[in-house]
Amino acid sequence: MNRPSSHKTDWLPYTVPRPIDYWIRLAIILGATGILHKHPCSIANESNSVESAAANPAAYQPAGAPADPKVQARWNFYRDYAQTTELLKQITAAHPDLCRLESLGKSHGNREMWILTITNFKTLRAPDYPFQESNGPDTSPADSAVDMPSSDIDKELTRPAYWIDGGIHANEIQGVDTSLYTAWFLTEMFNRNATITRLLNERIFYLLPMMSPDSRDAHMYRPNSTNSPRSGQWPVDDDLDGLVDEDGPDDLDGDGHITQMRIRDPNGRMKSHDVYPDMMVPCNPDETGHYTLLGTEGIDNDGDGLVNEDGDGIYDPNRDWAWQWQPRYVEDGAYKYPFSVPENRMVADFIMAHPNIAGAQSYHNTGGMILRGPGVLSEKWPAADTEVFDQIGKQGELMLPGYRYIGSMSNLYEVHGAEDDWFFVMQGVFAFTNELHTPFNLFKQESKHGGYFGKQEDLRKFDEYLLFGDGYISWHAMNHPQYGKIEIGGQKKNWNRQPPSFMLEEECHRNMAFTLFHADQMPQVSIDSIQVRNSGNGPIEVTAAIINRKRIPTHSELDIQQRITPPDRASLAGKNVKIITALSADDMFFKEATSQHRASHEVRLRNVPSMKPVYVRWLVHGPGPYTVSIRSVKGGVARKVWAGDSGD
Amino acid sequence: MTHCPFLASPTSIRWARIQLSWLLFCFPGNLQAQPAIDGYRDFAALRIEFESIAANPVASLSSIGMTQGGREIPLLTLSISASDKKPAILVVGNVDAPHRVGSELAIRLARHLADRAETDPRIKKLLTDQTVYIIPCPTPDASEAFFLHPAYERTGNVRATDDDRDGVTNEDPPEDLNGDGLITMMRIEDPTGTYIPHPVDPRVMIQADPQKNERGKYRLIQEGIDNDKDEQFNEDGPGGVDFNRNFPFHYPYFESGAGPHQVSEPETRAVADFAFDHPNIYCVLTFSPHDNLSRPWKSDPSSETAKIKTAVPQADAVYYQAISKLFHSAIGSMEDPISPSDRGSFAHWVYFHFGRWSFASRGWWIPSMEGTSGGTEQKTDHVQETDSSQGANKELESEPTGKYRSDAIATDDPEAKDLEEDQRGVVERNALRWFEREGIHGFVPWTPISHPDFSNKKVEIGGFRPFLLLNPPASMLDPLAASHANFMLDFAELRPRLAISADEIVSLGEGIYRLVVTIRNEGFLPTMSSMGAISRQLVRLEATLDLPNGAQLVTGSSRVPLAPLAGAGGYARQEWLISAPKSIEKRTARITASSPTLGTVETTIELP
Incomplete structure (x- = not known):
């Protein structure tokens, strides 16, 4: 949506274009306060009037995000689908040279799967020739999501790309807002901050902020708890009774939250906490309690004796990805087969059509963790690859105090079919999953025995002093059709896994910072030097050193083993140059060299590792200049010209 | 496509439209529909x-x-x-x-x-x-x-795939070098090759066994040239x-x-x-x-x-x-x-x-002929680890896999070493005897040809005609279909079949009744397989009680899931306590047992 030129801001009494008498008035006021003679920053000292401050609006910049962005945006609340759509359109309209907004398709509930591409489109360079030659009829993968002229796609594919998504588990809501914050921050800080500017010139960011849009709105506007819906909205017969989604939780007291039920029971095994009476705790073994817990709020809707056994969805969208996928009897959250969740399939098709993606982040909650695979206990990844993960992940602990980098998700519990496993093993992409929000953040200290969610007492304490009791619903009486006189109460859905308003922006920024640090470590190939040796006797030797000074290699070890990403290609060109043969080696003396006779103008390199150069030598006839190019699917492109002896 | 009898209905119009788009679709090779075996029908x-x-x-x-x-x-x-x-x-x-x-x-x-x-x-x-x-x-x-022409077995659909993962798709298909409309095999005389002709039937190529002091004499490759000069042959053809x-x-x-x-x-x-x-x-x-x-x-x-x-x-x-x-x-x-x-x-x-x-x-399948021992040993079917070299070069070093089908051609069965008789090439030799008996021209004799990639070596083209080892003459199809239909009818009679009976309705006094119902499986097969129960994919068997107006259950629910029932008489007994005061006039209760895979059975009972 375009912002109209005549907008009303908070501090201006008129809309723009402003009438002439406004300007006259302003001049009078400014003159009266002597403003025109003074430095703008001294306004605040000189005058308290709104009009005097109006002369230089928001000129003082805090460290961090700009105070006067093109797109006004608050970061202390959670955006629903409509608000997210609105913000994405605003960002795209405000930064047309940096943004492209598209939809991959529609969800079950007819919502768009918005994908935002952010890069400096103006500095995209055309490659000299198409990267993938083909003789066959159909060369592009079916269902390519991007509808652009092919030359633009070729340009785009030469730039390494980073993937960000949020909210695949819709109840893990802050991932969406973290992705949106990232989009906003990147675009607003372009040309204000050198690092961000460089990042947008060197990389492409593909952001899919809301992976599960139907359940996003369901979480917000239908009765749910902080744990639901984790699933999407495709209907599933969870209890295999032939009926679909017929018995979900019920909001018996109509407060919009799905809480817990309890009943007074003179022989119950639960009692009230000493300090926080609303909190239920188990009795000591010799103690008599007062309550029995009856489970989540609900009734037996379908008369089969069970309560809440078949609500919306049930499948876990993060058990739907192809690597190590297993059916539901092995992996409880599996849907029908890999990528049977249509929203995921659209995403996977896009990712497979963009092999330039070299890094990824998928935001979840909760617990304060930086995770990577493998998700299956028996699986082992090569040490060379896990070292790369470790270097980057460990650094995240600095930016995210209270978060732990955990190498291998199987340390938590075994997972079949997780997104970041598929990313790494089948697409060669180093992918992390951050679990946002940590109990550490409650009081900026380790919560002992707090696990992922924090100790109940700490949560209650925080609620008392910082939320003023807003986090919980006190137990209150209710009549239940099966159980009779019961009580309902518990935790609100916007508390526990979701940071409160005043903590959200920090969580967004810190996680973005780690993600951008990761993105900056994606491979970037360049030609470090070209040496030319002409002994006068025989062919001329043109030797190029190709280097990647980032921590992530152009190919992971697994990628090399399975040949997922095509080899990097180093080529030599020159007028009247005849290439006899070519060699490549990992050492500068070519002690162990590989020769390539076929198509030796374009030498295939299986990898350009981190920091250690790859050497390529052409034996040629014909004088320079020589142009050496390096093209890497995940590492970008670079070129250097050797023009004569005065050079290197 | 010689006539269009189906243009009358909307389905037919759709078929016709699809047919047209199929004609426009460009599949590599000749579009003439000529079957590899007469009597087989193409899609149209x-x-x-x-x-x-x-x-x-x-x-x-x-x-x-x-x-x-x-x-x-x-x-x-x-x-x-x-x-x-x-x-x-x-x-x-x-x-x-x-x-x-x-x-x-x-x-x-x-x-x-x-x-x-x-x-x-x-x-x-x-x-x-x-x-x-x-x-x-x-x-x-x-x-x-x-x-299609030239004819060869391939398993892939039309998706362009980079089979050898070299960054390029479909760059090295097979070629019909001798113009016979078939893709067969080439044998190249080469001391580094591992194949030798079978001593009894030299048409059949078998692996030389070094333990028997045999020396390889031939390389065996699918008919074609090395289009992309990567020293591999036909490793990335069309599809799929x-x-x-x-x-x-x-x-x-x-x-x-x-x-x-x-x-x-x-x-x-x-x-x-x-x-x-x-x-x-x-x-x-x-x-x-x-x-x-x-x-x-x-x-x-x-x-x-x-x-x-x-x-x-x-x-x-x-x-x-x-x-x-x-x-x-x-x-x-x-x-x-x-x-x-x-x-x-x-x-x-x-x-x-x-x-x-x-x-x-x-x-x-081709039946065993006397003079050649027939099938080979049985293997357990859940682990069939054949050699699956990626981007399979169509040069046969071991068991051929990949999308280019060469089922049972020129392979060695390692388990056959245990048998007394040399089992190498037994499937191929058996096939050749069968072809002879049936008068099927199933083998292209080895014939020399000059080959651009092997200019200084002797190259011959020959081998089994594609599809013939897998597919019978058309005359056999109807009898086979009929016998499979009979099998299916026999099998269908063994399916699980529900029966339900209300065994007992006892009045306990004060309008309370105890109803006992038995649900039985009278079919041979259980109501679901063991794997079916493990898989959690099948809708459960359920018993439902419909009470007359005014009656209600004392306890429990009217919909009850039942565990899977064993075959041939497995049963479940379900009991309900019903409250039905004498004032209720209509006193018929209906009990149903049902699941999508079993169908529905029901019975009624009068509350006394």
């Missing part, structure tokens, strides 16, 4: 047959999806009355594209059943009590290779993904022809979605080289306790044995070739993931 001719079968009132024709090549994937539904509500058998043919006999048998089976639906009482009963869904060609683009390796069970990740991931293809998705959308399917019969009817699947102790099941649970192995016996009596006993690897296979997915009984018939 089959569609006419579908329409003809669908004219029968018990049959209907629809589509389950469209391929990338623009072909609709046909589904025939055979049923007398409401089809989706009855227990159903799904028949799928030709899951392995060169196995064209599979689609012919599936269609002829449909024709056989439809034509006799009114006259044959067994068929009439089958189609009244049950529904039969038939998908004769699930991957029609791939299986149409049978009709193999339907029968694209399913999630034991998926062959990264293998050439398996697709970018499980269920990646429109064909696979169409069939999988059809299966999931029809919870009434209790069994799937597949025509496939993965046979488990001639040699039933066996259990494996290590799989019994493993979390991920890779072999038939013990409780089900008994039934597979029994159904195999049934199959032998209907078809006749014959030792059949070993099944290929189970990786990504449809028939295995049906059982291990979809949770249904899965029966697979190879349909036909």
Whole structure:
């Protein structure tokens, strides 16, 4: 949506274009306060009037995000689908040279799967020739999501790309807002901050902020708890009774939250906490309690004796990805087969059509963790690859105090079919999953025995002093059709896994910072030097050193083993140059060299590792200049010209 | 396409439109529809047959999806009355594209059943009590290779794939160097080669055995040139993904022809979605080289306790044995070739993931001829680790795999070393004897040719004509279809069948009654297989009590899930306590037992 030129801001009494008498008035006021003679920053000292401050609006910049962005945006609340759509359109309209907004398709509930591409489109360079030659009829993968002229796609594919998504588990809501914050921050800080500017010139960011849009709105506007819906909205017969989604939780007291039920029971095994009476705790073994817990709020809707056994969805969208996928009897959250969740399939098709993606982040909650695979206990990844993960992940602990980098998700519990496993093993992409929000953040200290969610007492304490009791619903009486006189109460859905308003922006920024640090470590190939040796006797030797000074290699070890990403290609060109043969080696003396006779103008390199150069030598006839190019699917492109002896 | 009898109906118009788009579609090679074996029908001719079968009132024709090549994937539904509500058998043919006999048998089976639906009482009963869904060609683009020139077996659909993962697609197909319209083999005289001619029948190439002090003399490569000069031959031809390796069970990740991931293809998705959308399917019969009817699947102790099941649970192995016996009596006993690897296979997915009984018939194979020992040893079917070199070079160093089918050609069976007689090349020699007996010109004699990549070596072209080792002469198709139909009728009578009886209604006084109902399984098969119960894919069996107005349950619920019932008399007893005061006039209670795969039975009882 375009912002109209005549907008009303908070501090201006008129809309723009402003009438002439406004300007006259302003001049009078400014003159009266002597403003025109003074430095703008001294306004605040000189005058308290709104009009005097109006002369230089928001000129003082805090460290961090700009105070006067093109797109006004608050970061202390959670955006629903409509608000997210609105913000994405605003960002795209405000930064047309940096943004492209598209939809991959529609969800079950007819919502768009918005994908935002952010890069400096103006500095995209055309490659000299198409990267993938083909003789066959159909060369592009079916269902390519991007509808652009092919030359633009070729340009785009030469730039390494980073993937960000949020909210695949819709109840893990802050991932969406973290992705949106990232989009906003990147675009607003372009040309204000050198690092961000460089990042947008060197990389492409593909952001899919809301992976599960139907359940996003369901979480917000239908009765749910902080744990639901984790699933999407495709209907599933969870209890295999032939009926679909017929018995979900019920909001018996109509407060919009799905809480817990309890009943007074003179022989119950639960009692009230000493300090926080609303909190239920188990009795000591010799103690008599007062309550029995009856489970989540609900009734037996379908008369089969069970309560809440078949609500919306049930499948876990993060058990739907192809690597190590297993059916539901092995992996409880599996849907029908890999990528049977249509929203995921659209995403996977896009990712497979963009092999330039070299890094990824998928935001979840909760617990304060930086995770990577493998998700299956028996699986082992090569040490060379896990070292790369470790270097980057460990650094995240600095930016995210209270978060732990955990190498291998199987340390938590075994997972079949997780997104970041598929990313790494089948697409060669180093992918992390951050679990946002940590109990550490409650009081900026380790919560002992707090696990992922924090100790109940700490949560209650925080609620008392910082939320003023807003986090919980006190137990209150209710009549239940099966159980009779019961009580309902518990935790609100916007508390526990979701940071409160005043903590959200920090969580967004810190996680973005780690993600951008990761993105900056994606491979970037360049030609470090070209040496030319002409002994006068025989062919001329043109030797190029190709280097990647980032921590992530152009190919992971697994990628090399399975040949997922095509080899990097180093080529030599020159007028009247005849290439006899070519060699490549990992050492500068070519002690162990590989020769390539076929198509030796374009030498295939299986990898350009981190920091250690790859050497390529052409034996040629014909004088320079020589142009050496390096093209890497995940590492970008670079070129250097050797023009004569005065050079290197 | 010589006539268009089907333009009358909307379905026909759609078919015609698809036909036109198929003509426009450019498939590499000659578009003339000339079958590799006479009497087999191409897709256009089959569609006419579908329409003809669908004219029968018990049959209907629809589509389950469209391929990338623009072909609709046909589904025939055979049923007398409401089809989706009855227990159903799904028949799928030709899951392995060169196995064209599979689609012919599936269609002829449909024709056989439809034509006799009114006259044959067994068929009439089958189609009244049950529904039969038939998908004769699930991957029609791939299986149409049978009709293309030059002819060669390939399993892939039309998706362009980079089979050798060199960054380029479809750059090195095979070539018909001797212009005979076939892709056969080349043997190149080369001391570094590992093949020698068989001492008894020198047409057959076998691996030299160094332990017998034999020296290799030939290299064996599929007919073609090295187009991209990478010293590999025909490693990346046109297409495609193999339907029968694209399913999630034991998926062959990264293998050439398996697709970018499980269920990646429109064909696979169409069939999988059809299966999931029809919870009434209790069994799937597949025509496939993965046979488990001639040699039933066996259990494996290590799989019994493993979390991920890779072999038939013990409780089900008994039934597979029994159904195999049934199959032998209907078809006749014959030792059949070993099944290929189970990786990504449809028939295995049906059982291990979809949770249904899965029966697979190879349909036909070359029988054992006297003078050559017939089949080779049986292997357990859940682990078939054949050598699957990625980007398979069409040079044969060991068991050929990849999407270019060379089933049972020039291979060595390592287990045969245990037998006294040299088993090398036994399948090929047996085939040649059979061809001779039947008068089939099945082998192209080795004939010299000059080859651009081997200018200083002797090169000969020859080998088996494609498709002939897998597909019988057309004259055999109808009898085979008829015997499979008989097997199916025999099998269908063994399905689980519910019976319900209200055994006891006892008045306890004060208007309280105790009702006891027995639900029995009178069929041979259990109400679901053991794997079905493990898989959690089947809707449960449920008993429901409908009380008259004013009556209610004292305790418990009116809908009760029942555990699976054993075969041949397994039962469950369900008890309810009912409160029905004397004032209620209508006193009939109805009890139903039902599930989509079992159908519904009901009984009523009067509350005294």
